[in-house]
Amino acid sequence: MYLTHFGFYQYPFHLTPNTELFLGLAPHYEAIQTVNSALAMGEGVVTVTGEVGTGKTMVCRMLMSLFSEQTQLVYLPNPCLSDQELRQAIAKELAIVDSDAISVVDDIQQRLVALHRQQKQVVVLVDEAQALPDSAIEALRLFGNLETAQDKLMHIVLFGQPELDQRLAQHHLRQFRQRISFRAKLRPLTLQETVAYIDSRLMQSGGDERIFSLNHKRAVWRASGGIPRLINQVCHKALLMTYSAQQSRVGSERLFEAIHDTLDTYKPRFKRPLLWGWSHP
Structure with missing residues (x-):
């Protein structure tokens, strides 16, 4: 899949709980x-x-x-x-x-x-x-x-x-x-905890935290409501779609597609994260 493409040695957002990736939030x-x-x-x-x-x-x-x-x-x-x-x-x-x-x-x-x-x-x-x-x-x-x-x-x-x-x-x-x-x-994760959660999983799996921009991490938090399982699903699909497009960083369009493909609740109407309704911490 996308492991080699992003330099991972394990899936950072696998749905099966992995104690090696536990952050202790x-x-x-x-x-x-x-x-x-x-x-x-x-x-x-x-x-x-x-x-x-x-x-x-x-x-x-x-x-x-x-x-x-x-x-x-x-x-x-x-x-x-x-x-x-x-x-x-x-x-x-x-x-x-x-x-x-x-x-x-x-x-x-x-x-x-x-x-x-x-x-x-x-x-x-x-x-x-x-x-x-x-x-x-x-x-x-x-x-x-x-x-x-x-x-x-x-x-x-x-x-x-x-x-x-x-x-x-x-x-x-x-x-x-x-x-x-x-x-x-x-309880669900806060915005700051969600950003730390995504960064930690990317880095502990051998990747770069910059694969997702800060704006995109905020968008993931808003879409998922801070629920770790939904964060994993959205990020996993965004990485898979980014790999399929042979891109090195998750773009707004790929993340937009991942959110719409995963969630039934919050779905952004626009493909630019500045219009997705997230707020600053």
Whole structure:
């Protein structure tokens, strides 16, 4: 594709989260710090919420890469599980074999106690948690109740869209809601953060930050609303179209086409960025 053309050794705006390109901008850094602080204090349940594309999966993967050897990770990427399926998934992640529906809870509890004696902290990460059925949330609540005289045996971090907060606000889930000790919320990037985000990804991939002009970076921010996934989509398509035109810098026409091809919301009417409606920082 366009890697050699622009001097990249990897795609700077690939849609699959790449922890090597993590910049640590305020919203993501604060979410990671919130989760780490909660786990360090031994708190039971933490939630990380944000709109689609704001970087929840990236935060989740960064946390996974930062955990120490004393952390026993249980990662549940598929939340569409019944309570029994969730128990079996946790048992599998904890390397529990030959456990049936009757004994699985006792087997998990025994495993948690054994890990605690080894001074290991069990952390369950649930992605797309807004899709958890009520029965699975109740199963998590009961696991969260398992504790010694001083410590929780299982710590739970839920990643989800804002609908997760709406679901947990329901009266019948109040017992689980009351166990949430910390909440982190991801917001869209500001203009300055968007410019830093684009520049960092270009340079960390071996390219030149001047491939996009400052005016064009502002246009990307306005069009995307500061949502990292949309920034990636627009920039990736703009680079691809620029490569197809055999140009070395992204021009206004290529960026205009990329925005119109990607977004259904904000679409500039003119091909000159000075008329696209962005404002100075």
